[in-house]
Amino acid sequence: MFDLPSIYKIPPMIIALLIAIIGHEIMHGYVAYKYGDDTAKAAGRLSLNPIVHIDLVGSILIPALLFLVNAPFLFGWAKPVPVRMDRVIYGGGYFAALLVSLAGILYNLALALLATFCLYAFNGGIFSGFLDYFTNPQFPLVLIVFFFLQLIIYNVILAFFNLLPIPPLDGSNALAYLGLMFKSNFFAILFNKIHPIVGMIILIIILSTPLSAIFLIPTNWILQWLL
Numbered sequence: 001m002f003d004l005p006s007i008y009k010i011p012p013m014i015i016a017l018l019i020a021i022i023g024h025e026i027m028h029g030y031v032a033y034k035y036g037d038d039t040a041k042a043a044g045r046l047s048l049n050p051i052v053h054i055d056l057v058g059s060i061l062i063p064a065l066l067f068l069v070n071a072p073f074l075f076g077w078a079k080p081v082p083v084r085m086d087r088v089i090y091g092g093g094y095f096a097a098l099l100v101s102l103a104g105i106l107y108n109l110a111l112a113l114l115a116t117f118c119l120y121a122f123n124g125g126i127f128s129g130f131l132d133y134f135t136n137p138q139f140p141l142v143l144i145v146f147f148f149l150q151l152i153i154y155n156v157i158l159a160f161f162n163l164l165p166i167p168p169l170d171g172s173n174a175l176a177y178l179g180l181m182f183k184s185n186f187f188a189i190l191f192n193k194i195h196p197i198v199g200m201i202i203l204i205i206i207l208s209t210p211l212s213a214i215f216l217i218p219t220n221w222i223l224q225w226l227l
Contacts, residue, residue, distance in 0.1 A: 012143060012147035013067070015147070017063060017150075018078075020111065020155045020158050021053075021078040022053045023111065024078070024104035024108055024162075025079065026045070026081065027103040028100055029045050030103070032100045035091040036088065037083060037085075039082045040081045045081045054078065058076045058079075062076050063076045075157065085097050093181075094181045097177040098174055101174040102170065102174050104170055105158075108156070108162075109159045111151065112159070115148045116152055116227070119148040122144045156219055156222050164215070167198075167199035168200075173191075176188040
């Protein structure tokens with residue numbers, strides 16, 4: 001069904017990826033703003049303008065490389081939104097810090113659910129009838145379905161990728177603040193000792209070895225459930 005020329009695949013893939021990664025970062029800053037930290041807002045990072053969020057490596061080079069090597073999906077990241085967690089904690093305690101840490105993940109999961117509804121709505125669902133007005137309705141239908149499918153895949157992968165408790169991923173921050181909520185600083189101290197570069201090296205090792213199958217189990221399960 002998706003045997004489309006690359007010229008038609010690239011735009012919906014890029015748009016879906018940018019919606020996933022940029023929205024993820026904006027939500028961190030937005031929730032932090034709600035708890036009294038205006039750092040992201042003052043820096044103009046709550047803007048929907050994609051240019052202010054694009055990271056040269058994560059938003060352009062890595063996705064382009066994955067596309068050129070014919071990877072099954074694109075992956076990337078936007079510039080991290082600046083957040084002052086001390087202000088967040090002052091405004092809402094460790095629970096607020098936990099919500100800020102999970103904001104991007106919750107955004108990705110919510111968007112995956114919304115995209116699933118849209119996928120079924122356009123693919124034989126309540127909105128598919130309007131395509132009959134096209135001379136060749138099958139072609140725009142394929143593009144629409146392809147876009148929502150990519151949106152689902154990217155958001156589910158990003159959500160579970162960021163849930164990994166490895167610095168600097170969101171999962172490590174969430175686990176640290178969850179521990180502090182229950183008067184335990186074990187994870188906060190542990191993750192503070194792990195430099196983000198070391199964490200990324202650990203992550204690369206995991207994802208480039210058979211250990212990646214462990215990460216793919218919940219991801220595949222969610223994708224199968226949604227699709």
